[in-house]
Amino acid sequence: MSSRPLEPKDPGLSFGGGARAVLPLTIAVAGFGISYGVLARSAGFPPLAAVVMSATTFAGSAQFASASILEGGGAVASAVTAAVLLNARxxxxxxxxxxxxxxxxxxxxxxAQLVVDESWAIAHRGDGRFDLRRLIGAGLVLYAAWTSSTAVGALGGEFLGDPNVLGLDAAFPALFLALLWPQLRNARAIAAALLGAGIASTLIPVAPPGVPIVAASVACLVGLRR
Amino acid sequence: MTAAWVVVVIVGLATMAIKAIGPVFLGGRPLPGRVQAVVGLLAPALLAALVVTSVLAAGRDLVLDERLIGIAAAVVALLLRAPILVVVVVAAAATAVARAVV
Structure with a gap:
């Protein structure tokens, strides 16, 4: 896989291309799927509920947030609000x-249900255009990995340790950065990225998780300047 | 129904609806030029925000931890024109080593 923008006839622009591109990430995704399954069990989710949530919500950060709120004795309303804010992006x-x-x-x-941060990022071809086959290929691989690893964790993954020990939490920002990198070629994209990063980091300490990312989308308005 | 199932059903329905809004109402049609110019910049803005939050956020706190070492290693790999797979593995490995050492 190359980090330059893909040309239209590139063989990477296919279902298989998207699936292959996302494969290294599936190790990290599966690690977190297992730990989500474990967390959901300790938060009082029956194993089936944990798997159903992965199959329907299919968004890691919202699932972790809502399960940890319930586990800490929080209200259903807080768990739902946190998850919806995180998924508003x-x-x-x-x-x-x-x-x-x-x-x-x-x-x-x-x-639309196959769209998650990673499949979306991998399907992006630069200049705001997307490849549908890469989106579907990557999305299906991630969906299979996320739901099956949730089942593993929910049905008895207690013996597996913390995926952060392996640094798997750093795999996601590295992917997002690697996909952002080739887009930073024109002044507007650089301005949008810097503004988005600035808005998000400013809001992290003052807004509920999820809001900083949604608010960063305002940065795209630099596209209105002629 | 237990609290867990209530959360599963409400969050599941809400998330499916949020994900569907754009593709269902705007699907299959090219966006007008001016709108495309703005929407095209959503990707760099959102990707940058995802980088920042996944490196610096711990709930509502800004924290500097071993993930920073991972992302610094990723920057070095990108400057050396490494493929994405290598960038991701290098970031995870650097973070893991930093956690093991500290």
Whole structure:
């Protein structure tokens, strides 16, 4: 896989290309899926509930947040609010991929469910355009890894340790940075990235988790300058 | 129904709806030029925000921990034009080593 933007005829622009691109991440995703399953059990989730949540919500940070709130004795309303705030970024993210998602209502609805940070980032071709086949290929691999590893953790992964010991938590920012890197070629993209990073880091200490990322989408308005 | 199932159902339905809004209502149509110019910059803005929050945030706290060493190693790998797989592995390995040493 190359870190330069992909050309239209690149063989990487396929279901298999997306699946291969996301494969290294699946190790990290599976590690966190197992630890989510373990956390959900200790938060009082039946194993089936943990797996159903991974299969329907399919968004790691929101699932971790809501399970830890319940585990710490928090209210259902706080758990739901935290998860919804964390997933609010999928509103703007969904708008960016919408032009390539064609077909009837259910097809569009189902493909939209495969959008997570990692599949979205891998499907991005630079200059704001996305490749549908890479999105689906990467999304399906991540979906399979996330739900099956949740089941492993929920059904008895207690013996497995903390994935952070292996540094797996650093794999995600590294992926996002690696996918951002080739886009930093024009002044507007650099301005949007710096502004987005500035907004997010300023809001981390003052806003609930999730809000800093959503607020950073305002940075795209630098595109209005002629 | 237990608290866990209530959370599973509400968060699941809400997340599926949030993810579907853009593709269901705007799906399959190119965005107008001016809108595309703005939406095209959502990717760098959101990716940068994801980098910052996944390196610096611990809940509501800004923290400097071993993840910074991982992302610094990732920057070095990117400057050396390493492929993405190598960048990701280097970041995880550097973070793991830093945690083991500290």
């Amino acid at each position: 999928y509103g703007p993210i969904g708008v960016t991929v919408a032009p390539v998602i064609e077909g009837g209502f259910w097809r569009r609805f189902l493909i």
